[in-house]
Each structure stands twice: as C-alpha cells, then as structure tokens.
Amino acid sequence: MRHLLATVLALAVLAARAADAPPLPYEAKAKNLGVATCASSLCHGSISEWKGSSVLQNEYVTWSRVDKHALRANQVLWNDRSKRIAANLGLRQPAHEARICVDCHGYSPPAQYRGERFKAGDGVSCEACHGPAEKWVASHVAPGATHEENVRNGLYPTSDPVALARLCLSCHFGNKDKFVTHRLMGAGHPRISFELDTFTQTQPPHFVVDEDWQKRKGTWDGVRVWAIGQALAAQESLDVVLDPRRGRDGLFPELVVFDCHACHHPMSDTRWKPRVGTRPGTIRFNDSNLLMLRQIVRRTFPADSAAFDALVLQLHQAVAGEGGDAMEAARRLRNGLDAVVEKLRARSFADADLRAMLAGLVDDGLAGQYGDYAGAEQAAMAMGSVLGFLARRGALADVRGANAALERVYEAVKDDEKYRAERFQSALASLRTFVAR
C-alpha cells in the first residue's frame, strides 16, 4: 500500500480519470425527457419481454411495478414521517417538494434541463440513472446503434462498475451535492444502509446480463461491482471526514459517519466489547465498508494488506483520540483508496478469492469484529453477495444449506434495535461450514 500511496504518477492518472468520469445524470447538461418518453409500450414499456431485442423492453414495467425507486422513493415523502421530518427541519416546502428530500427521493435536475414531460414526482426515474436522454434518444434507436455511441452521446455508463457505484452511492450514501446529515437523521430520517450488489439484486434488476449484454457492454463481474462499491463507499465516508464543510457541524464533527449504535442504545445497555483498538466511551467511525474492503484488499493486494489494516487502525485510534491526527489518517487512507478502486476496475476474482474473502468475513465476525450493527449488517449483505456469486458460478456444493445458514445470518441483522452480536456470531458459525465447499 505504501508504494501506492507514494506514487505521484498514479495520483496524476487518477486525477485525470476523475476529470474524465462522466457527469452524474443530475449534473449533465442536457434535457431530461421524462419517463413517458421511455415508457411507450413499443419501447421500454412492453408488458412482456421481447424476443430478439438486445434489451428486455419491459424495463418500465419492472421499474414501475416492483422497483422501490419508482414505488416508494417519492411516495414516502407524502407520509406522516416525512411530514414530521420536514416540520422538524423547518422546511418551507413539503417533503415531496423540498430539494433536500427530492434530490434523492426523486430526481431533480436543474430547471433548464427538465423537458416538457419530465415529472419530478416520478421518484428515481429512468434518466436519474441513465442520464438525460435529449442527446441520445434519437440515436439510440437508430439501426445498429452501439452502446459506446450511446455513452458518447450522453447515456450514463451504468455498465461501468465504478460509474455505477458512484451513481448509486450518490444517494445511498451521499456525495458532495446531496448528503443525509446527522441533523436529518435527528429530524427522523431512518438509518441508511446500502450494499451495491445486494441492492441491485433486490431492486430488482430490469436487465439480464447475458451474452448479448456482455458483447455490447463488456464483461460484468458482480464481485467486482461489490468490491468497487465497498471501496467507493469507504472513499465517500472518508471524503466527508476530510471535507471541512460536510465534515463538521458546529462544535461537532458530522456525526453521520460514525456508527449509529455506538451512541443510540439505552444507557442500561452496557454492550461495549473490546475491538480494533478503541476504548469504551469513544465514538467509532462507521467502518462497515472498511471492514469489507479489508477482505478485498487482502485478496487483491496481499502485499498491502497489513498496511491497509494499519491505516484503518490508525484512523480508528486517531478518531478516538488515542494518538495521531485523525484528518491525516483519513487522508492517507483516502488516497490509497483511489488506487484500490483503479486496481479493482480490472480485477477478476477467482473462486478461491471469493472463498477466501467469505472465510475472512466470517472469521472476522467470529472474532468479534462485528460487534457493531453496521458492520454486521454490511457483512451479512457481503456474505450473501459472495455466496451468490459462488452459487452462480456453480462453485457452491450445498446451495440450499448455504441459503438456510445465510437466512439465519440475515435474521440476526434484521432489526438494528435488537441486534445481539452473540446471535450473529452463532449464525456465522453455522455458515462457516459452507464456506470451504
């Protein structure tokens, strides 16, 4: 890791790449045409899948019927909880109109980029992810149109895992423009959890990555997406720490990057257990993504694994006031992550990698690393994803048994209020037996 951190050249490349990165849909300078433009029954609004088409053509139907981006994202803004949040925050507009809410619970490109059929109330709609269609809508239906051309014309490259992770995390974690602060939580917003692959599966996807897809858009590796997702999420939380604006709230740091349950439990609950070098009474940085990343780094940069762990430990310690400058620790870790992401872009994971990472996750759990809910939850989702990859590759002997064990793991993290590390560990113990095979 150290050599990565030191490579100025690499940083320069990274900087160039970041500048190259396509603008997120809401940043793009083109008109958003609205769901209705895509939703025609002759386009993406077909009730059934088309044979002989490169896409399913029923994307709108899937999205509209079962995807929470359509069904719930905007509608929750009308409920009592949202009204209460808006009132608590003293918003001048109702939740379903306030930018702070609809930026993520919907899609709010600037007014000049809203076409005549763009409807803010549609939740996270087609162009929120695929980018404003103005410049590619006509060309993407031309005979022989390629994915590259479409992307060149402004289609957001959701097939690129980094771009995808950036896109999803822009709301599911937040980014420089939209961010769920601790104040928002205090006003009543529920805790946010996210894991890119799990959430992609439960969305559910309105696409099928088949041969044809890969021919047009390149190979798709779910593990890579998961790994990149973890890295970007970790980056983003470190960015918050490092950002003098987002990272502070008056006298306090922005609390949302810390583990919620470190504070949010009854006084009678004396749950503290020793872990990664922190002591009782300190507030822990929410390291759930870093915990996952640890496994990824271990298999991807074995040489840097120890350094990475050390950086994470330093961060924790510095945050807890036990030595070192927290900002410096965060910066060092953050810098390294750019390189991690870059490497992950081209990384393919063998079955052995998956197994090792899974074993690492479970073992960390058994070792009590997930004493906090957030880590356990993230680990559970990661285990689910990795098991899923293994199963899909045919590398999991007893899929049913693994699923049953995984079910128990999920059960243990179902309710953050009732989370007990012991139960989680006992569930992990039974899952452990399926890892090797």
Add this chain to the structure above:
Amino acid sequence: MKTRRLSIALAAAILAAAVHADSGTEKPVARAFAAHPPAPQRQTVAQAEAKSAGCITCHSATDRHTMHQNPGVVLGCTDCHGGDSRVEKPAGAERRDPAYLAALERSHVLPRYPLAWKWPSSANPEGSYTLLNREAPEYVRFVNPGDLRVAREACGACHLPIIQASERSLMSTSAMLWGGAAYNNGILPFKRYILGEAYTREGVGATLVNPVKPSDFLVAKGILPSVTALPSWETIPPADFFRVFERGGRVISSQFPEIGLPNSSGTLQKLDEPGRPDLKQSNRGPGTGSRIAVPVINITKTRLNDPHLWFLGTNEQPGDYRSSGCTACHAVYANDRDRSHAGVYAKFGHTGESATTDPTIPKGQPGHPIRHEFTRAIPSSQCMVCHMHQPNVFVNTYYGTIMWDYESDAPFMWPEKQKYPTHEEARKILDRNPEEAAIRGKWSDPEFLKEVSSLNPKLRDTQFADYHGHGWNFRAVFKRDRKGTLLDKDGKPVSDEDPQKFKRAVHLTSIHLDVGFHCVDCHFSQDMHGNGHIYGEVAAAVEIDCRDCHGTASKYPTLRTSGPAARPGGMDMSLLRTQDGRKRFEWREGKLYQRSAVYPDLEWEMSLVKDSVTPGNPRYNEKAARAKLMHTGESGRKGEWGPGAKEYAHADEKMTCFTCHLSWTTSCGGCHLPIQANWKTERHHYEGGETRNYATYNPQVARDEMFQLGRHGPVKGGRIAPVRSSSALVLSSTNINRERIYIQQAPVAASGFSSQAFAPHYPHTERKTETKGCSDCHVSDKGDNNAIMAQVLLQGTNFVNFVGFNAWLGEERSVQAVQVTEWEEPQAVIGSHLHRYAYPDWYAEHEKRGRRLPEAHDHATGGPAGCVMLRGEYFYAAEGPGGMRVYDVASIANKGVSQRIIRAPYSPLGQDTHIPSANATCVALPTNQPIAPERNKGDLMRVTNQEQAFHPIYNYAFITDAEEGLILTDVNTLSDGEPRNNFIRRAVTWNEEGILKGARHLTIGGHYLYIAADAGLVVVDVDDPLKPRKVAVVPLKGARASALQFRYLFVTDNEGLEVVDVTVPEKARLVKGAKVPLADARHLYVARTYAYVAAGREGLVIVDVEKPEAPRVHMKFDDGGKLNDARDVIVGTTNASAIAYVADGANGLKVLQLTSPEIQPKFYGFSPEPRPRVIAWRETASPALSLAKGLDRDRAVDETGGQIAVFGRIGARPFTREEQARFYLRPDGTPWTVSDTGSPGDMKKAEAR
C-alpha cells in the same frame, strides 16, 4: 356595401354547394403514382432529415415534426405522407406565383378527384364520405397517413397490432349499430351480428375475420367469427311485412325509376301483367319497387352516428370536425368551446380552425386539426363527433344533455315566418342534418346553429350545449322532482320564475365530468382500439369496470381492469401515464389519486367504496353503507342492514354499480323514418354514388325522466342493469308519386318481439347525491310510487305512447281515423304548442277553421264500436251485433286509395278477418306493439340468440261478448307476411257458469284478464289460453271499464271510480275508501300518476292516483260545456308535450294539450300536473264511443313476465314474473315496503358466523 358582401357570401356558398354535389359524379383524373416505401421502424436522424429537406422549405415550422411528442420517433415528412422531399421552394417565390404552385404540384401527391378535395386546399372537405374509397390510396396517405386504408404504410412499422385491432374494433366496424338495426327491425335473424364496415387499401368493402376462431369461451365473451360488408340497400328485401300497394300495369319504368332495382333494365318489373287494377298490392317480390328495407336505406344514406373511423368527419359544423382512422382521435380538432367538454382545447373555439405554427396552413378556415401533433390527451369533445347519437351513445348523458325536442324555447328556435324550403334547400340542409324538422327551423342555418348556446341567458325552458354534430341541438337535463319542479343541490325547489333557475338547479352532468374527467380518463387504449377480437356489442368490448378504480364494499381497487373485454388478470392501470408524462394512478397514504389525462395540473382523489361503508372512516356515508350492506331475505325486507351478513341484497354480482349510481337515463321513445322514394341522394358507405330514395331521421320523444331496469346478458354477468328505450322506429314510405304507401308502421324484430327496442346500458350519469333511492325500485311505505314501479319493471306507464298521424275512433255506426298531426316533420299535433311555432301559417289557418280538423276517413260498422285497437296495419273493432272485425288500414294515408279503411284488400274470397258473435262489446290484444310470435322459434332463437319464448297469449285477440262471454281468436296470420291467408276464426269461447254475462270491457295484464261484467270485475287466468280459468270476482255495481297499473286496477262503475288491489290477481280486492264518486264514469286511461276518466256529462275528470289507495280528483274539465259526453280518453306524448284525445259522444273527437312549455313549465317531469286545453276537434257522424290507445313505448314486458319488446344484447331481457315479484313481494305473496331514509336502529350487525 352590405348587399355586396352578402352576395359574395352567397356566391361562395353556392360554389361550395356545387362542389359538394359534384363529388359523386366527378370523373377521376388519371394519374401515375410513384411507389413510396412504408415508413421505416428505424433510421438515422440524417436519413430522416433527408426526407423532410424540401418540405420544410415551405412548411418552415410545425408543431411536432413527427407528430409524435417522443423525440425517440425518428421520421421524415415523406415517411408518413409520401410525396417528393427533394422539391424545394423556388427562391423568393410567393404562394401565388406559378413557380411556387408548380413546386407544390411536384412535391405533393395529387388527387384523382381534385374538385371534391377542393385541391390544393388542405382543409378536410365537407361531407366527403366515400370519397376516401374512390380516391387513390397514395393520395389518401398524403392527406391522412393515419387513415386505416393506408395506416399500415405510415404507422404500421411500429403500430401494426393496434392498427389491426382498430380495424376490427366497433369504432371502425360499427357492428353494434348495423347488427342492432338489422336484428331489431327484423332484417337479419342473427343476434350474433354478421355485418360490419371495413375496407381494403383500395377502398373496397371487405370481410373481417377474427384472428382466432372463437371457442365456446370466446363466443360467450361476445366475440364474433367475422363481420362482412353490408349489401347495397336495393338488393335487401324488406324485413317488415308491410304491404305495399303499388301501381300495376305495363307503364313500369317511369314508375320505378331506380327505386329498389336489383336489375337496372327494370325487367323484373315487367313481370306484371296488364289489365290489373291501377293500384293494388304488389305481387313483385320483396326487395323490388318500393318493397325495400327502410332501415337499411337509413343505415347507408342517412347520417345517424356515422361517419365513423373509416371516413372523415363531415367537417361542416361545430362537433363534426375530425379526420379518419388513427388521426380521427389522435389529432384534435376544435369542436366545442365548453371547457368541460373540450378541456384545454376549448380556447381554440368550435369551428374546426387550426392554430398550427405551419405557415402554409390557413388560419380561420374550418377543417384543419388544431396542431400537427398526435396526442393521447383527447378531449371528450373529440369523442362526441361520433358518440353524439342520443339513444345509444353516452357522451351526451355524460355531459348531462339530451337531444332537444323542438318544443322547449321554441320561440327562439323557429322562424317567425313559416319556412317553405325548396327541395334544393331541403336537400342541402339534410345533407348536413338528417332531421327533417331542421329544414323549417332556424338551426338549419350554420351561422345560427353555431351560436345557439349563446341564447342560454335568454332562455326560459332549457339551456343548450355548444356542440352541434350532425347539426343537432342538445339541451341540458336538470334535477327535478317527479312533478317536474326544478331542484337545487339540497333538494329544495327552485321557482320556475327565478331568472337564475338554471344556475341554482343542479345540472345533471356526470360527477366525473364535474371533477374534470374526459372519456379517456376511464377508457384507456384497449377500450379505444379494441383488443383485437371482433365484437358485436359495445358492452362486451369494454375493458374497464367501476370497481377497477372504486373497489367494492369489501375490497379496495386493484387498478386492474376487469370489464368483459379485459385480458385475463386485467390491464395494470398503475403503469398508465398521461400524454404529458404523469402517472395516471397513484396511491398515497391510503388514498388513491388519478391524474387527468387532459388537464396538466389536475388530479383528483378517488371515492373508495370500502371507505364509504366503513364506520369511522372520514369518507363514511350512511346512505351508501345502508344501500350496499342491505341484507337480503326477510331481514332486508324489514330494512335491516349492516356488515357481516351472509348475503347482501344489492351485491355486486347481482347488479351493476350504475343501477343505483345514476341520476337519469336517456330514453328515445321512437324515431320516424319517412322514405322519400323520389329523393336522389348519395350513399354514405361502400361504393357511394347516388340513387333515389332517402329517409330523414326524426326523433319523436327523447325523455330524461324514465328509469327502467332489466337483466343484462351473460357477458355482463346477467346482472340487473338500467334499461333504456332504444331507437324504436316507425317507418313510412312514399312511392315515386309521393303517395304514402304505408305510414308510421313499427317493424317487428327478427325474434318476433316488437321493435320498440330496449337495451341494458350504462347511462354515464353518475352523481354523488342524485342517485337512485330505495323507492325508485321498491314499493314505498308512503304508497305513492305505483307508477314508478310500473315503469321500473318495464310494464309501461301509458304516458309516452305514440299517437301518430291519426287518432283512431270507434263510433256508434262506424270506425274512423282522424288526422291529428301534420305529415311534415316535426309531426306536430295540429293546434299544439309545437304546431304554433313550427308551422305558424298552418296554425293560423287552423285557428281560422275554428280548430276543426279537416281530414278523416271512416268505414261503416256492423254495430257500435265500443272498443277499438290499432296494431300495425290492422284495426280491431268490437262492433256489438256485428261481432269483432279487423280492418285493413295499411293505406290510411295513401292518396291513391279512395277507401282508406277496408275490410278485404284482395277480395272477400281471399280473406276474412271477422269473428261474428252475438254482441261483441270489447276487443283487446295483449299488446298494441306489432309482434310476430311465430318468428321466435327454433335453435337459432332459443340457443344462439338466447331469446325467451313468447307466452302463448300473444297469439290471440281477446273479445268480450255480453252474451257469449270470452272469445279468443288466433291473429298470427296477420303477421306472417302473407296477406292472402288472412282468415281468423274462434279458437275458444268461454263463459263458465255464465260468469261473464253482460261482459262489456276487458283489460289484459299478463295472462290475467280483468273483465267488467254484470257480476262485477271477473279475473280470468289464461295462462293456458285455450283453457281460461276464473280466479276471482270482485263484486261491483255495473262495472264498466278498467285500466291497470302495476298493483292496482282502476275500475269505473255506476258509482264512479273504484280501485282494486290486484297485487296477487287471485286475491283481487276492492280498496275500501278509495272510491271517487262520479255520476257517469265511462272508459278511463291511467298515465303515470293521473287517471283520466271519460266521465260523460262531467267531461274529462282527471284523478290524481299517485297514491292509488287514496285517489283524489285533480280537476274536472268540460271545456266550458263543449265537452259534456265523454266516453273514452287516451293520452300520448308528442315531442315534449302530453296530449289527450277524448271521444265525446255528442261533440266528436277533442284533442287536448295537457302540458307544454307554455302552459306547464314543469313539462319535463315524470308526471307534471296536467293543464288541459282544447287545441283541435272534429265532429263524428255518429256518437264517438272509443279510442285506440297509442303505441306503447315503455312497455317491454307484461305483468306476468311475458316479454313483448326486443332487447338488445345477447341474453338480456326484462324480468320474469318471479324476478319482478322479488322487488316487492314476500314468498307468501304479501307486499313489503321500503323507506328512503331508514329508521333508527335498522343497522344490525349480523351474528358472527
């Protein structure tokens, strides 16, 4: 200057007329058309742009380049329109320069019929009809790529399935109209219709075949295997058995110029031998000469609902502007200025003018779409262009409007000076508007017509709508009580004198309209395009159902369609979006919202039935809960309701929601189609072209207060539904010499039932407050809804009966027909309110004659004609010692016939329609509607068409004889279409125990006869007609005559008017204390809530029988002593007015106006208070004794469930006797009653089960 401008306008009008008239005869220009490939599904933007390059040099701007709002649609101009996009506007050329015009000719596709299209005008021509069939498809594609003949080429690459579905849909085939007309009028016996309109690309009539052969399941869903083109009318035999009396002899060709000539040389006509009588019954076959099917002429030549999707709108008056095919709906035209009708397009006016940015499209000229743009935000004003026919399409009712009746606010609508239109003027008007009254009214002038609604502030009787498709006027329907008093939203009376009365009274629009709905807010893509199957009935082809949005008492809506034509599992309405991109439906926090398809800013919250019946819910409504949770069985009869019952009285599977959730229904009590054999007119379908023969279209009685129920067909689950009177026809025919060869004859349906048709329907008049209540369908605890019950069960109310051209009298020594109306349209009763305004000159002449009616025809009788009855072409008279005789009155209006009422049109040897008897006192038929029971037989009727059988009483005429008792005679021979076998004889003579001694009158109520005899009122059961059975006798002193209304029989006797409760005929009982003493009560007539008693020297006594058990004299009317020997009375409705006809022994026939806008502002009520005045009279040679009742127009079934009139829709029917009884009788035969308000504590939670 003024004169000059006028003359220019006139010249323009004449020019326009000339072109219009020319369209049928213009010789086509020979042209070679360049082949143009269909529009591609995909192309690059550059490729598309090349196809517009030249076009946009002139069409430099447009609204939507591709018509589609979606920029993902990549098309160039010529992809859709054809033409040559390489041609550019010559530099600097102006529109009138030869170079510009030359470029225009080279770039555009040119028509074969430039005159008809008024080329190079781009406006849709007026009344173009079959021009599209004759024109080259290349040019059709150029002017309207969405026309169904060519839509495959322009739209097919993407939309082929929907084009195919649309072609097969009822919007295009009109199968419901043609099939219904053919079946109900006896032309074709197929209730699973076989006719439908479709054309090939070249405009040739085509047969459509369903994509799959209908399985039994699909057949049960109402899906047809195929529909085929309608043959030309000249080759279709008449269905009706009206006898046509024509000139015979050798001089043929001049007598039959082109009328009904399947063979153009006229050789068929030459079969006739010389030496025959000059005028005689034709022995030429059906379908020749004047023996053609009048309704078919009407279908092919008279504007009814058509033109439909295969043709352009007629583009000549507000409400008629539209294109054809896909474009007919998806390109909006300016038709209506009312925002609730035209939505966001109201601001574009109602004269079909464009607001396009295209500089080449003229503004201020009718016949252009508002924009070059497709939309799904289609306003209901666009639907109204076709769905404007009063009796059977429901955009009018949805708007709360109904056809105007020519009477209300007549002073504004008729010219002060009577019009005498020339034939040319008449033709020109009738080309636009088929109602003949228009040729005399002011509204025939398009300039007057389009501003009719601006008269509203000045009007006294009604308010007019702003659309005038077909040239018609529509009036608003307002909330009224049964007497006709206007009511406000709280049910409080609004004074007729209140200048703001129409603002205060509730206009009975659909609540959906009030909220902001347009048709497309309920009827989505499939309802509009069809589901690809061929249907014959509209109700079967509907996808949406009330519950899909409102849910039921037990379930919230699923937003899945569940109507008869919905796909399995239903269409997911939650996916739908409006044209401007909003989600149409959205649940938010337990509330369901719908967003308007037309207004961009409008959404509304749905009423959810479950909420309305859930106590504690903010939307809880006790009236709704009580209705929906009313228990069935004895608990319900006691008025108990509440959740948890095993079965509910008004459950969804028993009745349609709109059975109660309607404020009013439309009923078209008949239309007169008089054929003019010498009117050369264009055919509006198929091959077009001109032939002689034309029938105008004349609505007679369109009422808004009639509420009737029946059972829907199996396709709608056999549920109870509202039933309307549905386009019943009366037909007349004139020959080439304008001799009226038959008049006002009602045809008979293919099933043998009367063609006074009824059909279950969805009235589209839902409101929240003005719904139906308990006592609209069940016997009221106030005892005041006997007439309502008679109406709701379809037994009839004797109010809207049709007394036509003649009133028919029985007299001491003769029978007589007195002409009481004009022959011209409107057929105003001479001397009436309508007569005064429609025919001021003739009215003045009538006044000058002292109101005496000048025209009558008679025939001597064999004795006093104490009872007479008219059915079809036959007139039945009981003639005392002369027995009972049936006269042939087919030629009653034929000026070529000297003796208009005849005994035997062939010879006494050829027929004999006489039943001799000792002293025939009365004759009655079970119905006065023409029927032919023998047609209703066999598997086709019983199995395929799902028709009920006739009750055997319908074969007979029933005669009372003071000495012989009861005589039956089978009269079916008169309806078998063969006049040469017309012999009738006694089928049975019955007088058991001499009980019928002195029998003098009978009334038929189902299979019970109520006979007035010496013994009193004798009730005889003729369930088996050949074995009559006495079932009850109510002793009365000198019973004279009776009249039946639902549960009560009103009887005159020596002491006055008595009331007999015949709820259960076997237990008939005199209602004590209900007697109205009258010195000399004779015959009587009960019309709704009034009994009209011919009371001898007291004149006409009108008795209020709203509460039959407590009758009271409303008034006695003797016309200042000039009506002092009243013997009989009947009531009929002509247009908006009720008219009474009184037979006065001393003074002859008296015609009384009972209501009119002038004398009774409440004339639109269910039973407005009569205010009689004599408007006409005629003396008789011997004392007038009796009158024939007018044709029943609201009676579909008799009191014992015997069906009389045809029901549209497979398997639909009136209630059986048992089903009727369920509305008001316990199983033990005792009646139960309802209260509209309920009583405290009647809400019972059923025991937990």
